[in-house]
Amino acid sequence: MSKVMLAIPVGIGVAAAIFAAVYFGTNEPESGDFTVSELVTLGSPYMGDESAPITIIEFGDYQCTYCYKFHKDRLGIIQKEYIDSGKASLVFVDFTLNGPDSVLAAEAAHCANEQGKxxxxxxxxxRSWKGERTGWVNRDAITQFAQAAEVDTASLNECLDxxxxHQEVLDTYEFAQGIEINATPSFLIISGDKITKITGNQPLEVFRKVLDGM
Structure with missing residues (x-):
């Protein structure tokens, strides 16, 4: 894949530049390195209305410290202000930086998706996060997570076995690297032909500035 030209438009302002809200520019997302539909196919079901004018693509790792902090401190507010109101939808895409345990967690989420969960x-x-590479993600723990999420554990374990x-999760990681995703969490905020990249668990005002600017 060819590299994407990165630029920060004047309108984003100095503060967002400091917080690394990086703009890709205004090329149509369906030309060049990826399509929106590819990202959606690789990721989760939509959170919110898939016809919402803004799509947020989150690239995350279940063991990642800052992904956990985003989930705990930011996501609920973004969901209330933008997703529940119909302004945006969210798709989660696995970017398993932290090795086999992260891959297992991602596989478990995909298996749960077969049950609509x-x-x-x-x-x-x-919610069960206990650090990076500390062993808290394992098959016994996955069974407990499934029970808490009201997922049929027999079907889930059959899917994992x-x-x-497995290969889909690995391929997704390679795909994301190919479009210059190199950290978690990373976000592509997409509306029409405008794509904005935010890297890291940035302050809530960075997300609001980008989403409101769409």
Whole structure:
């Protein structure tokens, strides 16, 4: 894949530049390095109305410290202000920087999705966070997460044993690297032909500035 030209338009302001809210420019997202539909296919079900004018693509790792902090401190506010109001929708895409345990967590969320339980499983995993590479993600823990998310554990374990989503999770990581995602959490905020990249668990005002500017 060719590299995407990065630029910060004058309108974003100095503060957002300091907080690393980086703009891709205004090329149509359906030309060049990726399409919006590709990202959605690789990711979760939509949170919110898929026809909302803004799509937020979050690239995350279930063991990532700052992903956990975003989930705990930012997501609920963004959901209330933008997703529940119909202004935006959210799609979560796995970017498993922290190795095999992160891959296992991602597989478990995809397996839960077969039962229509992606977001409950996703939320339980993040609520259960205990650090990076500390061993808290394992098969026994996954079973407990599934029970808390009201996911049928027998079906989930059968899905995990089959490694049905294992390669997909690995391929998603490679794909994301190809479009210059290199940290978690990272976000692509997409509206029409405008794409904005935010890297890291930035202050809430950075997200509001970008979303309101769309």
């Amino acid at each position: 992606f977001w409950p499983m996703h939320d339980v995993i993040y 089959s490694k049905k989503y």
